[in-house]
Amino acid sequence: MTPTDSTSTEPTPNDSTPNEAGAGASATVIELTDVRKTYRSGLFKVAALRGVGLSIEEGEYVAITGPSGSGKSTLMHILGCLDVPTSGLYRLAGEDVGGMSEDQLAEVRNRRIGFVFQQFNLLPSMTAWRNVELPLCYAGGPRAQRRQRAIDALADVGLADRVEHRPAELSDGQQQRVAVARALVTNPSLILTDGPTGNLDSASTADVLGLFRRLHDVGRTIVLITHEAEVAAAADRVLQVRDGVVTADSGPAAALRTVRT
Amino acid sequence: MSWAEIIRTGLEAVRSHRLRSGLTMLGILIGVAAVILTVWLGEGAQDKVRGQINALGSNLLIVAPGSTTTNGVRGGFGSASTLTRADADALTSHVVAPDIRAVAPTTSRSAALTAGSSSWTASVVGTMPGWLSVRARAIGTGRFISGEDVADHAAVTVLAATTAEELFGARDPVGQSVTVSGVPMTVIGTLTAAGSSASTNEDGQAIVPITTAADRITGGASRDSVQNIYLEATSGHTLSAAYREADYELLARHRITTPTAADFSITSQQSILSTATSVDRTLTVLLAGVAGISLLVGGIGVMNIMLVSVTERIREIGLRKALGASPRVIRRQFLVEASVLGLAGGLLGTALGLAGAAILPSLISDPISISPTATVGSIVIAVAIGVVFGVYPATRAARLAPIEALRSD
Ligand SMILES: Nc1ncnc2c1ncn2[C@@H]1O[C@H](COP(=O)(O)OP(=O)(O)OP(=O)(O)O)[C@@H](O)[C@H]1O
Ligand SMILES: [Mg+2]
Numbered sequence: 001m002t003p004t005d006s007t008s009t010e011p012t013p014n015d016s017t018p019n020e021a022g023a024g025a026s027a028t029v030i031e032l033t034d035v036r037k038t039y040r041s042g043l044f045k046v047a048a049l050r051g052v053g054l055s056i057e058e059g060e061y062v063a064i065t066g067p068s069g070s071g072k073s074t075l076m077h078i079l080g081c082l083d084v085p086t087s088g089l090y091r092l093a094g095e096d097v098g099g100m101s102e103d104q105l106a107e108v109r110n111r112r113i114g115f116v117f118q119q120f121n122l123l124p125s126m127t128a129w130r131n132v133e134l135p136l137c138y139a140g141g142p143r144a145q146r147r148q149r150a151i152d153a154l155a156d157v158g159l160a161d162r163v164e165h166r167p168a169e170l171s172d173g174q175q176q177r178v179a180v181a182r183a184l185v186t187n188p189s190l191i192l193t194d195g196p197t198g199n200l201d202s203a204s205t206a207d208v209l210g211l212f213r214r215l216h217d218v219g220r221t222i223v224l225i226t227h228e229a230e231v232a233a234a235a236d237r238v239l240q241v242r243d244g245v246v247t248a249d250s251g252p253a254a255a256l257r258t259v260r261t
Numbered sequence: 262m263s264w265a266e267i268i269r270t271g272l273e274a275v276r277s278h279r280l281r282s283g284l285t286m287l288g289i290l291i292g293v294a295a296v297i298l299t300v301w302l303g304e305g306a307q308d309k310v311r312g313q314i315n316a317l318g319s320n321l322l323i324v325a326p327g328s329t330t331t332n333g334v335r336g337g338f339g340s341a342s343t344l345t346r347a348d349a350d351a352l353t354s355h356v357v358a359p360d361i362r363a364v365a366p367t368t369s370r371s372a373a374l375t376a377g378s379s380s381w382t383a384s385v386v387g388t389m390p391g392w393l394s395v396r397a398r399a400i401g402t403g404r405f406i407s408g409e410d411v412a413d414h415a416a417v418t419v420l421a422a423t424t425a426e427e428l429f430g431a432r433d434p435v436g437q438s439v440t441v442s443g444v445p446m447t448v449i450g451t452l453t454a455a456g457s458s459a460s461t462n463e464d465g466q467a468i469v470p471i472t473t474a475a476d477r478i479t480g481g482a483s484r485d486s487v488q489n490i491y492l493e494a495t496s497g498h499t500l501s502a503a504y505r506e507a508d509y510e511l512l513a514r515h516r517i518t519t520p521t522a523a524d525f526s527i528t529s530q531q532s533i534l535s536t537a538t539s540v541d542r543t544l545t546v547l548l549a550g551v552a553g554i555s556l557l558v559g560g561i562g563v564m565n566i567m568l569v570s571v572t573e574r575i576r577e578i579g580l581r582k583a584l585g586a587s588p589r590v591i592r593r594q595f596l597v598e599a600s601v602l603g604l605a606g607g608l609l610g611t612a613l614g615l616a617g618a619a620i621l622p623s624l625i626s627d628p629i630s631i632s633p634t635a636t637v638g639s640i641v642i643a644v645a646i647g648v649v650f651g652v653y654p655a656t657r658a659a660r661l662a663p664i665e666a667l668r669s670d
Binding site for chain 1: 262263266270273277576577580581582583584585586587588589590662663664667
């Protein structure tokens, strides 16, 4: 699904990564202009984001890092349309998110974004494939097809043999892989993840990071939030956030270095 | 998200919290069972009263003696019988009362009957041939009292079912002799049982000619007076005409000019019926009101549990929202859950009510009438309660901001 106008190069995600088409032709997935977020709790005001501007192209693999309390999660909520900025402009796949209604935001989250959370957030009463099917349920479509897509997504993350397992019957690493399958099942423009490895041991961390690398290789846009430097190093581009502003950016050029083998 | 999908999700949520769902349903279940049982009992009681009154006879008017005015002093109601056999005879005239089909004056007192070694205390009714039709009774064996029996003051009697059974057992009483209050009489016939809805003493009667009763059983000074005159109108439509004719004729015969000073009263079976059933209906409404309150309490239980459920599932709601559930879909999901609880409670409550209806009559010897209206009504009400009390929790769930929800640990 092309999120931008049809004049840009038609991406063909199955054969080639869109970023091979060159920086000039690739579409902008995320565009933030002077985004601010101020929390008001009683008498206190907390400026969590104080003017963030950034731009992420389709097919990029970006890590956002910074110390605790620097505003990473706040940024992720705004990027994921889970929260709206106090001021500033956010364009997701070319569309201004600011003026959207609750229902439209729900649809944007459903179609454009796949979330992977630190706490997995799987529904314990449902089997793996039913968890993965969930976003498809909100999108609609025939049941048989939804089931097939969910099973395919599970196969993509290497869990073809765990389709009927419930979260409690899976290891932490496997649960996070189910969560990744759920994030990519709708073919979103963007995969957003906040501390996906925070609850995992080193083996599972490597596992999940390998998964993101593979997804990136087939052309997915990934934004990974972490305060661990080793995890951030897995991405092609690293953004530093400090006190609500972006203080360092290794630059989009990093994305261009990526060469698939 | 389609309704089918929402309903499936709601059912899944209800099923995955079995204990909590069960307890919530219990409130509704008990309320529904209580409501339908009281309504069923009330309707059963009404049916019973209606049956009893209908068993008196159809299109029936009952003339009862009223107070007499002796030397300007008004006696108490029923202090003396102001009705006579002559009054009854006058009403049999088709000229005087064209809308009255049959007339039966009655006297009644209880007396000992003996046949051989058996004895039985019966209510001995002295009356005329019209009684059989007026009181809607039927002959089992033999024949009923004839006009000649009345004219001849014949020593004959017709036994009601229980009386015949007590005195003669399985033998045929017709032609046998029986002493009534020491007077030997011949049994000429028996009556069939009056039916289950009639009061029990109907079958404990012995019928004799009114003349014989006056001479030899009731005795007393005024041998012409009667206790009641039963009238049967020609049809349900002529009941009020029959009433007016009887009233007019009796006032004239008693030489009373102001109807309010009448020394008799006429009641129709219809008026007895409506008072009796309206009393019952009031009681039913009251009881159903009490039961309704328990249904309301059940509804508040649903709301309480749904609110707890919303709080407890903040994380799930947030996740669903992050995955693309709109507020409308979330609200519907919680509404469906609440109404599923209501519906299940309603159905189980009806099942409990049916079980109660099967057991109760044997415990309290009151009839129960299982009415489909009350049943369907309370299931509908149970669902409505689920929906109404689910609206607030559902709205709260729908309004939760996805981040607030995801943040909670
Ligand atoms: N709902 C809120 N109300 C008030 N203040 C908030 C709220 N959410 C976040 N903050 C504040 O905003 C700032 C940024 O918080 P945020 O959660 O974005 O940090 P973070 O970079 O994700 O930290 P960590 O690495 O610990 O997850 C913090 O100072 C925090 O206290
Ligand atoms: Mg955070």
